[in-house]
Amino acid sequence: MDILGFSLAVLLIELTPGPNMAWLAGLAATEGRRNGLAAVWGVALGLTVNGILAALGLAVVLQAAPQLWTGMRFAGAAMMLWLAAETWRGTGAVRPSISAIASPRRAFTTGTLINLLNPKAYIFFVAIAPQFMAGEPLGPRNALLLLSISVTIATAIHLAIVVAGSKAHGWLSSPVRTIVVRRIFAVIMLGVAVSFLASDFR
Template sequence: MIAALFSFAIASLLIELTPGPNMTYLAVLAAARGRVPGLAAVGGVALGLTLLGALAVLGLGALVLEHPWLYQSLRWAGVAYLLYLAWEAWSDSRKPIDALSPDGSNWRYFRRGLMTNLLNPKAALFYITVMPSFFTAATMREAILFSAVYVVVATGIHAGVVLLAGSVRPLLTAPQRRRAMGWIFALLLLGIAVWVAMASAR
């Protein structure tokens, strides 16, 4: 099982290095708001991955695939949420930077990281279709172990993205640059929303 676990960790690393909804949102958030809000969102994403893994282990993920209306509801809710985040990135870039000061809590960003991941059909499909192909024995213990490895690998990648993206924030404080980056961030999130809608179509 060690060899299978190692192969799965490498596969998880390669998959997480591919840009997707989580990576794009975290990079946009860290570049616009800073590393601390970004890391709070990383915590939310990690919890979301853990919950999705638990649902997959319990067999609820397969239930979603068996009922098209459940899958489509998840899919379009995720697309709608990404579109909302794109609008927010654009509108926030038009506000004075003082108006975006933290309210004393990063709970808001933690919640958004959680929601972004729970409404990501690609993450759910990974647990249901990709992860089981690495199992050496279809046991509850093995499923939990593989899920934990994926969460650790993904969280490490996400934290790295936030730290790198947060380093460019001081360059974006000028109003003209913030407005330009607001357009770029909004278009990135819009592109990811379209990609999710197309890639998750059944």
């Protein structure tokens, strides 16, 4: 098994801008480090469950049942659209509310759901891992090893993103700046929703 090659592949993929990166950066900037860190652990949980379910055969089920794939895409998109609407609605007040993600618990839950409802996250694991197995069967033991490597790398990157994004939180003490950034954040979440809808099973 080429663990180093797999780790580098995961690192490159995680450094490519995507839904988690955009969402975590915007969340940390608008809601602060505490909620951002809670979201990171939620994302990590979602990725872990993804890997376990993929190893158990969910990715194969998604290939055989395109209706399930479509349902997951629309559920994920609907959740992100709702969050975008809540965030945008919160910009109408003089001091914008934080109803979109008002607590660490909600940030954690949202981070988990974003990944559980992203069908491509399941396919990623079974599509990438076999290329580094050197003929070995994936098996539960190897799957858990690669999963732990993948989640560790992703979480480290996500933590760095949240720490960097939270540095802008103090700058957002001005209500006017907060409104502008929250609207940008709402647009980012809208973009994530569109990416869910546009994803194809390939």
